Amino acid sequence: MGRAPCCEKVGLKKGRWTKEEDEILARYIKEHGEGSWRSLPKNAGLLRCGKSCRLRWINYLRADLKRGNITEEEEEMIIKLHATLGNRWSLIAGHLPGRTDNEIKNYWNSHLSRRAADFRDGVVVNVDLSKLPGGGKRRGGRASRGIVAAAKSAATKENNAKGKRARTTWARTMSPHKPDSSNSSSRARRRRTTPSF
DNA sequence: AACCTACACAACCGCGACTGG
DNA sequence: TCCAGTCGCGGTTGTGTAGGT
Incomplete structure (x- = not known):
């Protein structure tokens, strides 16, 4: 049995946020503050999952975000x-x-x-790419990121060949992660408590 | 100029942790 | 103490676009 979905997904919008949605979300949080993510979309009139709203706010809309390149x-x-x-x-x-x-x-x-x-x-x-196998000679594209990138590229290549832009679930089949929920090492210990630095 | 490949990053997904009743 | 609801995290995917041939 699968677990219940985090939120009611039917009728909810997915994908990139529009400017209008950003404005609605930002305005709502400005007025009501952060929190209650689950009820926020409904109250704000957004057809989005609460998680999606939270992510958008945290990663993009927050005023204290530093945009631009990592120094x-x-x-x-x-x-x-x-x-x-x-x-x-x-x-x-x-x-x-x-x-x-x-x-x-x-x-x-x-x-x-x-x-x-x-x-x-x-x-x-x-890394001097010219010293890598293949002599750094590539047919187009940018410098490779290594083995993971290579695997991804292979999948992309295959999809492109099939006329599809969408990527296959290469990682699900190729990467060793989570064959079952018990081994997800990354989840072994997550603490929500903010660190005391 | 067109095509191909890989980069960059926004967004989604699944699950463990936390919290309040 | 238990349980359901919610939150937050890390992994992964999707896609627009830059750059090389």
Whole structure:
């Protein structure tokens, strides 16, 4: 038996937020404050899941968000914190004012994970792609992010070949994570209590 | 210029933790 | 103490677009 859905999904909108929705959400939170995410969409007149509203607010609409590129200092901080905290993105984000866990997670996955892996392997931090297998010669595209990117690319390639833009669930079949709920290491211990820094 | 590939990031999903009755 | 409802987190997916051939 599956668990009940987090919220009633029928009739709810998904996908990218429109400017109008952003305005409604921002205005509502300005007037009523954060919290009660479940009832918020209904009260605000949004056809969105509460979770979606929360995510949108936290990752995009909050006034104290720092937009723009991650600085070198921030990057260094992320690397250091990740070394001690692991994938505890919310904790890491707590050390970086104006940055969200999602932003940091994305940045890590697209920029830093590869560098960290290379560093862990003992040698380089800045990789010279021309020295990688294949001589760094690629047919189009940008520099590869490594094995994960390669796997994703393969899936994308396959889908493109099929005329589909949508990606297959490559990760579900290729990655070893969560064969069952008991081994989801990342979930082994989540604390909601805010860290006392 | 068109095509192909990979990047970047917003958003979704599932589940464990927390909370109040 | 138990349980249902809710919240928050981390992993994953979807897609617009940049950049190389």
